[in-house]
Every structure is written in C-alpha cells, then in structure tokens.
Amino acid sequence: NAGVMQNPRHLVRRRGQEARLRCSPMKGHSHVYWYRQLPEEGLKFMVYLQKENIIDESGMPKERFSAEFPKEGPSILRIQQVVRGDSAAYFCASSPNKDSQYFGPGTRLTVT
Amino acid sequence: DQQVKQNSPSLSVQEGRISILNCDYTNSMFDYFLWYKKYPAEGPTFLISISSIKDKNEDGRFTVFLNKSAKHLSLHIVPSQPGDSAVYFCAASAPTSGTYKYIFGTGTRLKVLA
Numbered sequence: 001n002a003g004v005m006q007n008p009r010h011l012v013r014r015r016g017q018e019a020r021l022r023c024s025p026m027k028g029h030s031h032v033y034w035y036r037q038l039p040e041e042g043l044k045f046m047v048y049l050q051k052e053n054i055i056d057e058s059g060m061p062k063e064r065f066s067a068e069f070p071k072e073g074p075s076i077l078r079i080q081q082v083v084r085g086d087s088a089a090y091f092c093a094s095s096p097n098k099d100s101q102y103f104g105p106g107t108r109l110t111v112t
Numbered sequence: 113d114q115q116v117k118q119n120s121p122s123l124s125v126q127e128g129r130i131s132i133l134n135c136d137y138t139n140s141m142f143d144y145f146l147w148y149k150k151y152p153a154e155g156p157t158f159l160i161s162i163s164s165i166k167d168k169n170e171d172g173r174f175t176v177f178l179n180k181s182a183k184h185l186s187l188h189i190v191p192s193q194p195g196d197s198a199v200y201f202c203a204a205s206a207p208t209s210g211t212y213k214y215i216f217g218t219g220t221r222l223k224v225l226a
Contacts, residue, residue, distance in 0.1 A: 004155070006155075033212075033214075035214075042116075042217050042219055043203075043216040044216070045213040045215065056212075058213075059213070091156070101158075103157070105154055105155045106154075
C-alpha cells in the first residue's frame, strides 16, 4: 500500500505564474488535508476536502488559492499569480476517517 | 494567535538518557493530541496520540502525558537513540467539535548525542 504521494517534490515559479501541486491520497482514503510550512514555523492548516467537496477552507487565503479533490484523480492545490511570500513547503495528508492523518513528503515551492 | 506552543526550539540529550519534549495549548476545545516526527525533506510521521479522556499513553520507548488542567502535554523518549534526532511537532484537534484539522506547534529540534 503506497503512502501519500505528492508531485512535484520541488517547483520553481516566477512571480505572477501559476503553481499546481498534486496529492494522491493513500488507497481507500477519502479525506485530504493541505498544510503549509513556512521556514522555521510549524505546519499551518489550509483546507480539508472529501471527494468533490470542500469541508473546511478556513486556513486558505481568500484570493489566489483554490483546492479541489475530484471524483477521479488527485487532489490539486492551485496558486494563481504566485508571490515570493508563497514560497514554502506544502504538505498533503490523507485519512480513512476523521483522524489519523498520514502525510506525504511535501512539495517545496520556490518563487523567484 | 498560537494555540499550540512548543517553547523550546531545540533540545540536546545524551544517547541512552530520557528526552522530554513539552507542549502547551490554549484552546480548551482540543480533545485529541498527537506527536509527529519530521526529518529534513520528508513529511511528518505520526508517532503517538492521546485522547483527552486519558492522561497517559505508551508505545514502546515513547510515552505521552496529558495534563488537562494545565493544558500541557509532554512526550518522553527513553532511552533516546541517535536515530531519534529530528524535529518533533505537537498537534491538537477538536474532532468532537466537528473540526478535524490539526493545529501544530512550531516544533522542537531534538539532537541525540552518541
């Protein structure tokens, strides 16, 4: 049973470009969470999704950020018109129920 | 507003001794607590959890203690091994309130000296 997969592992974007981060949950997991870690900080919750539904997006910036978890395929975190402050590690976690979150290896986004 | 605090950014311990990592929280709605371990360039790995109905949970070398009245939890690792060197994050959630997101502390970097 493969773990949570995230790709790409590293992503470099220029200011103003779009970033798309993908997360494939563990098999059988229908709950996906996205977290962001800025340098020297802890992980900060962004959004919680179930298949085709956003359940809690209280940690997501209101502009430029969006997330989806379609019926088929990975969950996508999309950042439009990236700025330098978006540079961070983005972690996805999945769970089969409402706790026991298993984390992926993260995507390190660098905005130049 | 930091609801989960880890006030020690780093800790060094001799191999074989006990490592004690501390965590404080402010939100009395939290009723589920976890510790994660993180190596560089990897995602956090679940270590151990505790529900608020307990005050202690043990798994091998790892024990978590919860003091609800003080809003404090600690992770004890004994005996400490060099492979335990990593960043440890404390996290809290309030599943019975319908919120399943984790609130993380800022982490404590543990270094176990051989």
